[in-house]
Amino acid sequence: MDKLKIGIYWAAACGGCDCSLLEVNEQILDVAAGADILLWPCATDAKYDDLRGYSDRELDIVLFNGAIRTEENRDMAQLIRAKTKRLVAYGACAHTGGVIGLANLSTRAEIFTTVFGAEKEWPQALSNQAGHQLHLPAFLDHLTPLSDVVDVDYVIPGCPPPRKIVSEFFSALLAGDLPEPGAVFAAEKNLCDECEREREHTQITHILRVHEASPDPEKCLLDQGFLCMGPATRGGCGAVCPNANMPCTGCAGAPADVSDQGTAMLNTLASLVGTGAEGEDQIEGENAILEQIDDVIGTFYRYAAAKSLFGRRYREQHGQTN
Amino acid sequence: MSQGRIGVFICHCGMNIEEMVDTHRVAETLKNYPGVVHAEDYDYMCSEIGQQKIRDAIVEHKLDGVVVAACTPSMHQETFRNAAEEVGLNRYRLEVANIREQVSWVHTDREVATEKAIRLTRAAVEKVRMDDDLTPIAVEHATKCLVVGGGITGIQAAVNVANNGYDVILVEKNPSIGGHMAQLSVTFPTLDCAQCILTPRMVEASRHPRIKLLTYSEVIDVSGYIGNYTVKIRKKPTYVDPDKCNLCNKCAEVCPVSVSEEFNEGLSQRKAIYLPFAQAIPSSYVLDEDACLGVKPLRCGRCQEVCDVGAINYDMAPEIITEKVGAIILATGYDLYDPSNLTEYGGGKYPDVVTSLQFERMVHPSGPMKGDLRRPSDGRPVNRIAFVHCAGSRDPERHKPYCSRICCTYTAKQALLFKKSHSDGEASVFYIDIRTDGKGYEEFAQNIIASQRVRYIRGKVAKIVDEGDHLTVWGADTLSGERVEIDVDLVVLAMAVVPSKGTEEMAKTFHINVDENGFLKEAHPKLRPVETTTAGVFIAGMAQGPKDIPDSVAQGSAAAAKAIEILSQKELTHSPEVATVNEELCSGCGVCTRACPYDAIKVERSGIAVVNEILCSGCGACAAACPTGAIEVKNDRRVQYAAMLAAVLGRDE
Numbered sequence: 001m002d003k004l005k006i007g008i009y010w011a012a013a014c015g016g017c018d019c020s021l022l023e024v025n026e027q028i029l030d031v032a033a034g035a036d037i038l039l040w041p042c043a044t045d046a047k048y049d050d051l052r053g054y055s056d057r058e059l060d061i062v063l064f065n066g067a068i069r070t071e072e073n074r075d076m077a078q079l080i081r082a083k084t085k086r087l088v089a090y091g092a093c094a095h096t097g098g099v100i101g102l103a104n105l106s107t108r109a110e111i112f113t114t115v116f117g118a119e120k121e122w123p124q125a126l127s128n129q130a131g132h133q134l135h136l137p138a139f140l141d142h143l144t145p146l147s148d149v150v151d152v153d154y155v156i157p158g159c160p161p162p163r164k165i166v167s168e169f170f171s172a173l174l175a176g177d178l179p180e181p182g183a184v185f186a187a188e189k190n191l192c193d194e195c196e197r198e199r200e201h202t203q204i205t206h207i208l209r210v211h212e213a214s215p216d217p218e219k220c221l222l223d224q225g226f227l228c229m230g231p232a233t234r235g236g237c238g239a240v241c242p243n244a245n246m247p248c249t250g251c252a253g254a255p256a257d258v259s260d261q262g263t264a265m266l267n268t269l270a271s272l273v274g275t276g277a278e279g280e281d282q283i284e285g286e287n288a289i290l291e292q293i294d295d296v297i298g299t300f301y302r303y304a305a306a307k308s309l310f311g312r313r314y315r316e317q318h319g320q321t322n
Numbered sequence: 323m324s325q326g327r328i329g330v331f332i333c334h335c336g337m338n339i340e341e342m343v344d345t346h347r348v349a350e351t352l353k354n355y356p357g358v359v360h361a362e363d364y365d366y367m368c369s370e371i372g373q374q375k376i377r378d379a380i381v382e383h384k385l386d387g388v389v390v391a392a393c394t395p396s397m398h399q400e401t402f403r404n405a406a407e408e409v410g411l412n413r414y415r416l417e418v419a420n421i422r423e424q425v426s427w428v429h430t431d432r433e434v435a436t437e438k439a440i441r442l443t444r445a446a447v448e449k450v451r452m453d454d455d456l457t458p459i460a461v462e463h464a465t466k467c468l469v470v471g472g473g474i475t476g477i478q479a480a481v482n483v484a485n486n487g488y489d490v491i492l493v494e495k496n497p498s499i500g501g502h503m504a505q506l507s508v509t510f511p512t513l514d515c516a517q518c519i520l521t522p523r524m525v526e527a528s529r530h531p532r533i534k535l536l537t538y539s540e541v542i543d544v545s546g547y548i549g550n551y552t553v554k555i556r557k558k559p560t561y562v563d564p565d566k567c568n569l570c571n572k573c574a575e576v577c578p579v580s581v582s583e584e585f586n587e588g589l590s591q592r593k594a595i596y597l598p599f600a601q602a603i604p605s606s607y608v609l610d611e612d613a614c615l616g617v618k619p620l621r622c623g624r625c626q627e628v629c630d631v632g633a634i635n636y637d638m639a640p641e642i643i644t645e646k647v648g649a650i651i652l653a654t655g656y657d658l659y660d661p662s663n664l665t666e667y668g669g670g671k672y673p674d675v676v677t678s679l680q681f682e683r684m685v686h687p688s689g690p691m692k693g694d695l696r697r698p699s700d701g702r703p704v705n706r707i708a709f710v711h712c713a714g715s716r717d718p719e720r721h722k723p724y725c726s727r728i729c730c731t732y733t734a735k736q737a738l739l740f741k742k743s744h745s746d747g748e749a750s751v752f753y754i755d756i757r758t759d760g761k762g763y764e765e766f767a768q769n770i771i772a773s774q775r776v777r778y779i780r781g782k783v784a785k786i787v788d789e790g791d792h793l794t795v796w797g798a799d800t801l802s803g804e805r806v807e808i809d810v811d812l813v814v815l816a817m818a819v820v821p822s823k824g825t826e827e828m829a830k831t832f833h834i835n836v837d838e839n840g841f842l843k844e845a846h847p848k849l850r851p852v853e854t855t856t857a858g859v860f861i862a863g864m865a866q867g868p869k870d871i872p873d874s875v876a877q878g879s880a881a882a883a884k885a886i887e888i889l890s891q892k893e894l895t896h897s898p899e900v901a902t903v904n905e906e907l908c909s910g911c912g913v914c915t916r917a918c919p920y921d922a923i924k925v926e927r928s929g930i931a932v933v934n935e936i937l938c939s940g941c942g943a944c945a946a947a948c949p950t951g952a953i954e955v956k957n958d959r960r961v962q963y964a965a966m967l968a969a970v971l972g973r974d975e
Contacts, residue, residue: 190950193909193929202913231911231949257907259924264949271917271947 002097004060011073013066017091018042020160024167034174036080059084067093068144072137081150092159096148097306104142104312144313153181159251172202186236188256191248195239203274209293219246232265251303260309262300324387324451329379333367333392342426344436359383368398373405380409385451391419399657419446440968448965453957456898463549463894464648467885471653473501475863477527478878479651483811484532486891494537496929498602507686510735511766521601528603534779547937548858549648549894559638564606566633573625574641581613587680590690595625647838649858656864659818673699673790675813706810708795709733710783711753714818722818727868729816730757734767741774750777819868841867852881858885900938903931907952917947935937
């Protein structure tokens with residue numbers, strides 16, 4: 001049997017996804033035995049032109065990690081899409097925009113001002129540096145997940161994808177046993193389904209952050225007031241964070257039938273908070289609890305801001321259009 | 323799912339809708355909407371002709387879905403669904419678009435309103451398109467009725483239900499039934515002796531083979547739903563066996579404890595062991611354990627020693643009685659507003675400033691003064707008396723905003739009673755205006771005003787001062803514009819009526835609402851006056867709001883009729899528009915169980931949430947709370963809402 005032709009690519013990413021591939025330990029040797037890696041900028045020396053040289057759909061599958069932040073990210077996504085039969089959104093950034101999707105809360109100008117200072121210092125797409133023309137990929141107005149620029153066949157969620165899921169994916173790939181396109185390599189149900197902590201469904205009377213108290217390792221973190229995103233997060237990782245006594249932060253994205261992870265969690269939380277008071281006191285009491293949440297978007301949309309209903313900031317704070 | 327044969331009917335509601343919405347344009351626009359095969363507008367869709375139009379169109383155009391754009395679905399959805407069902411359309415494939423309350427009544431621009439009506443109607447078409455055929459859920463039910471409150475209203479309701487052949491549990495928190503009516507001297511406008519007309523009803527209730535009387539009892543827990551409520555009742559021990567007690571009064575004679583007597587509104591003392599009043603039912607002494615020196619451990623024991631018939635048993639324990647009932651009637655009555663809130667009148671402080679109910683006891687032939695009216699402070703006769711209307715009523719800034727309804731007429735009655743026994747006495751009545759709204763009341767009051775030399779002064783009393791041997795009432799006569807200052811021996815405050823103590827907690831127990839003044843809230847102020855928003859729980863009498871005896875009795879009967887409506891059904895049906903759980907997506911996280919206000923969803927041992935369809939009202943709180951989207955309400959699914967939103971917000975093609 002011919003060896004599979006595979007690629008691994010990173011766009012706007014931290015590099016953690018590339019490392020996560022090695023978490024499968026010796027299984028990586030099976031991958032090497034069963035597949036030729038034609039593209040992997042992190043580990044091999046393939047050039048853009050090598051990729052351009054392949055015929056359309058020549059590669060069997062490409063794992064694409066990172067979000068689309070620059071023109072180069074976008075162009076490479078489109079080029080890879082043309083050269084591969086199957087494209088995988090690998091990791092939270094490719095899947096939902098990831099943590100860096102929170103940059104969509106700022107405009108491009110604000111980001112540049114913060115990073116480079118005055119406008120004259122901002123990098124130009126085309127410039128002359130020491131007699132050479134320098135071409136930098138343009139920084140797009142906002143960040144998007146991979147699926148916003150090209151069709152995606154599979155999703156391997158997570159920040160980074162957990163070893164168990166990556167391993168299952170490689171096994172299926174090498175066995176020629178991949179599911180129908182559209183599949184997400186994770187559970188259909190939420191994280192609570194895999195979490196073994198004891199739930200009492202008590203009212204949440206206060207909100208705690210992890211540095212403020214030490215959670216009881218047996219009891220549901222939400223019941224204790226820690227904002228665990230488990231209810232609104234797809235399972236499949238085996239609830240690794242709650243098992244390590246840390247609340248889930250939601251990296252696997254929304255469960256199968258939910259379109260917006262943050263609003264799902266907000267709806268859930270709104271149903272859980274309460275002081276026991278009724279009437280007007282009830283509203284006041286519940287508002288007081290919800291006001292204890294610092295950084296609402298960073299909490300409920302930590303990985304999915306770029307794929308949320310609001311998507312990004314459209315206007316300057318003072319009403320001036322961007 | 324509709325196969326795209328939807329009919330749309332736009333109602334003019336006379337001019338109610340037509341004035342602000344071009345209904346013809348709505349119909350013409352909808353005719354071209356995908357899936358709509360028929361659209362028309364008509365004056366009154368709810369009329370028989372209108373309903374016939376729906377039936378005819380269903381048959382003629384083989385409609386598989388209907389939208390009626392009219393008033394709120396809470397008014398006529400059932401009407402239209404019944405009509406559609408008659409010609410074979412599943413009733414849950416008919417939806418109402420509310421273009422009256424949500425459009426014509428709230429807009430002033432006909433163009434904008436018409437556009438909005440079109441969009442709302444389109445949205446209803448989108449919903450109908452994805453509505454499934456549903457079948458109502460059949461439910462068995464209990465045939466007993468619980469009546470809470472043994473005043474005249476509760477007695478009336480209990481006897482009515484029992485006479486129709488259904489068992490009744492009548493619960494009264496006091497040791498005797500009878501309520502406030504038993505305290506009254508005579509009733510207006512006929513001047514019947516209150517007890518003479520009440521006690522036969524009390525006896526009828528207590529002797530009725532279908533009525534189980536539980537006095538000295540309170541409902542402590544209610545669970546279940548219409549037709550199938552489980553109620554827990556706590557019966558306090560009376561420490562006296564009513565079957566043995568022979569009312570000899572020896573126990574009370576030796577009892578060393580005296581406390582204020584409730585039945586006489588604190589104007590006399592009773593012992594810790596006492597007979598609530600002469601005609602009390604059950605006819606038995608009662609040991610008030612709060613007043614008693616102590617039965618556990620026994621501190622005194624004298625009453626038991628003198629009881630010849632061995633009726634007293636210190637080991638009597640509270641009983642918890644559990645009953646299954648199909649319907650519940652709450653008739654928990656009223657109390658008077660606390661007179662000590664009226665500091666400027668010396669309420670609760672000056673002994674000779676009494677409440678209207680105290681005055682009833684003072685003039686009652688078997689009351690604490692044996693009908694010989696005297697000043698509570700020094701026992702001197704009363705020759706000059708002032709009555710003060712609206713003591714706490716109609717005073718939104720400081721007290722109660724509402725009119726207590728009965729005070730004008732009973733004050734006239736009380737002035738009459740005073741003048742009858744004190745023909746030379748001086749009676750003054752301070753009033754804001756005279757509201758005598760019942761049958762014969764106006765004639766009754768005017769006759770007293772005209773013939774009894776009672777001085778009616780239009781104006782509020784500013785202050786009452788206790789001068790020792792008399793009271794000085796300062797007020798104003800707003801007709802003459804003059805200050806009024808009169809010296810009297812006794813002042814009677816026509817106190818505002820308020821819901822009886824504990825009404826709000828009881829409302830919570832029964833999952834019903836109270837209004838802004840704490841009275842039990844009816845489902846609709848005009849059309850559902852004895853129903854509540856909780857199906858199978860009815861309200862009657864003063865607990866619902868101030869009213870006189872005939873209105874209370876009428877409401878008692880009305881509530882009985884509503885209860886019988888349930889009890890007489892062979893089986894009840896429940897709407898099938900309830901929540902369902904997708905087991906593939908449910909993780910059993912249990913968030914829904916917290917969100918559900920009806921206790922209708924539970925996470926089973928299997929780790930999957932399960933809906934009790936009979937408890938479920940289809941409110942959708944669980945569906946909103948569910949973080950995985952595993953819960954949906956039948957015919958209110960997310961895909962339907964997405965399509966409806968698109969129809970409301972989308973651009974015109």
